[in-house]
Amino acid sequence: MSAFILSPDTVWNPKALETGSVPRRVLHRIAFLPKGGGLGLxxxxxxxxxxxxxxxxxxxxxxxxxxxxxxALPISQAPVAMIIVIGFFEMKVLRVSPEKRKTLMDEDEAARVLDTLNYRARRVLTKFAAHRGQTSGEIILVIEQSELAHVTPLTLVSVQTREGKPRILPLDEQERALIKDALFDETFTERLLHRANLREDEYLRAVSFDARGVSGHTQLAALLDGPAPQEAPA
Known part of the structure; x- marks a missing residue:
């Protein structure tokens, strides 16, 4: 399952994404209804x-x-057994024990994975700011993954900002494609990041970028790659 690009344009209930602070954590905090992605998503x-x-x-x-x-009656009146089953399902089937986390990958490999994520995220944000012609303000790429193990990783990627007011930015089709194409690929997958996050027991990664760092060369490259840029909404 590929990462889901989360924005007001890609959910049926965009008001659910409104926030008073960023980076905004979504999983287990709000219920959102994704547009597209199929039944699997x-x-x-x-x-x-x-x-x-x-x-x-x-x-x-x-x-x-x-x-x-x-x-039926004795079974329905067996709360202890039900609690044990729920606990086993949640803690043993869907999660990784603290002892096993460290065996998923070694510390150096996890550090390399996170370094790669930071590098790719900054590259995405540089192109994103150039595409919009944005030369000031902070933008944040937020990559959030589910803490559940032994199931297909759920990865949410959004662009957030605290400029004007904290919010998750709307993204056009080209911007969503930019994120999909530049963040993950066959050599750096959502599963690889998920293993690193499981090891560290940390599931939200936020990479900030100051748009003042966008060079004229990068802006020109973005212009050549796509239509005229637009300003980020205030």
């Missing part, structure tokens, strides 16, 4: 919903009550 987003995961964990109890109706 929608199912993966729904998987972040804890009550739904509890229902999945307890589904064997529900099935058992339908099969053995005479045991």
């Amino acid at each position: 929608i199912a993966r987003v729904i998987m972040e919903n804890e009550p739904l995961r509890y229902f999945i964990a307890l589904s064997p109890f529900v099935v058992a009550m339908f099969i053995w109706r005479d045991l």
Whole structure:
């Protein structure tokens, strides 16, 4: 599953993305409805919903009550067993223990992964600012991943700013393509970053960029690559 570019343009409920501070954490904080991405993305987003995961964990109890109706009442009155099952499902099936985190990759490799992310994120932001003709203000590339392990990683990428007012910026199609093409590829994947994040137990990465650092050469390159730039909304 490729990273989902999160912006007011790519969700059905853009008001849910409104924020008073950045970087804005989204997973487990707000419910958003992605546009496009197919059923796989929608199912993966729904998987972040804890009550739904509890229902999945307890589904064997529900099935058992339908099969053995005479045991339905005793089964429904076994809260300790249900709590144990939920705990096992959440902590052992969907998460990695603190001891196992360090075995996912060594410290040096994790550092290299994060260095690569920072380098690529700054390159994305440089091109992004040049595309918009933005020569002042701070922009932030926020890469957030789900803390759930042993399932397909869910990666949300957004461009945020605190200039004017804190917000997640709307992105046009070319800007979304720029992020998709320049951030991850076959040599640097969402899964690789997810392993590093699992090791460090940190799932939100924010890379800031001062648009004053955009050179005239970069602006010219952006102009040659696409249509006339637009100013970032205030």
